[in-house]
Amino acid sequence: MSQPQAENRARPPVLVSLTAYGADLARRDGQAALARIAAAAGADGVEFRGELQRGHQDEVTEQREVAAQHGLSVVWSSPEGLWSETGSLDAAALDRAFTTALALGASRIKMSLGGYREGTALDALLPWLRHDGIELVVENDQTASAGTVPPLRDFFARTRALDATIPMTFDMGNWHWTGEDPLDAAQVFAAGVGYVHCKGVQRTPAKWIAVPLEQSAAPWRSVLRRLPADVARAIEFPLQGDDLIQVTRQYVELLRSVEIPA
Secondary structure, three states: OOOOHHHHOOOOOEEEEHHHHOHHHHHHHOHHHHHHHHHHOOOOEEEEEHHHOOOOOOHHHHHHHHHHHHOOEEEEEEEEEEEOOOOOEOHHHHHHHHHHHHHHOOOEEEEEEEOOOOOOOOHHHHHHHHOOOOEEEEEOOOOOOOOOHHHHHHHHHHHHHOOOOOOEEEEOOHHHHOOOOHHHHHHHHHHHEEEEEEOEEEEOOOOEEEEOHHHOOOOHHHHHHOOOOOOEEEEOOOOOOOOHHHHHHHHHHHHHHOOOOO
């Protein structure tokens, strides 16, 4: 008897963006220690965050060794944008990102557009897209210049016109910070999404905040169902509790189990 179609589809890889454990813990224990927690919880990979690095001499080496020991895929998240505030391609930021990614053994670099301006020539970016073994992905962040539909749609359309492929990191929560509807954004960008940041959101009197998925005021399952079913999903919401391995395992299993219609 054939199995149901949903059971035949491979489940997507689930990663942990290590910011999920909080900046205080990351800076106290180091991201290598947090990667061990994610591995023990059954995660397929981790996203090391540039803003959480402590600057220790052997930090990157230790992170690479931990990931290799546990068979974790690695994403390097650069806190810098592709374009500077003046609207020029930030080659120095790209060089720093690729240098660190190589040292980590990362297969993917995540950056935002930064100060990108619609209509900007993209030729200077092309050499960075031909790097063997490292894929550059672009995320919608929480700014108007790099986290709203118009500049992102312009950027991805212009890369396609150059026969270049840059997958999108679709952060389902960040759209709320820029006043966009994530369901509408998913409709616009779904075909080009290669990586998903999963987070729940709530509105406080002062601002939006990230929360665990089940506490979200937004329809996170509906957003996921509009995105490709086979791309990696990363936990990027607070993971807190006395047993971080168990808490992490709960959400890893949840994100693996969300069924998306074929």
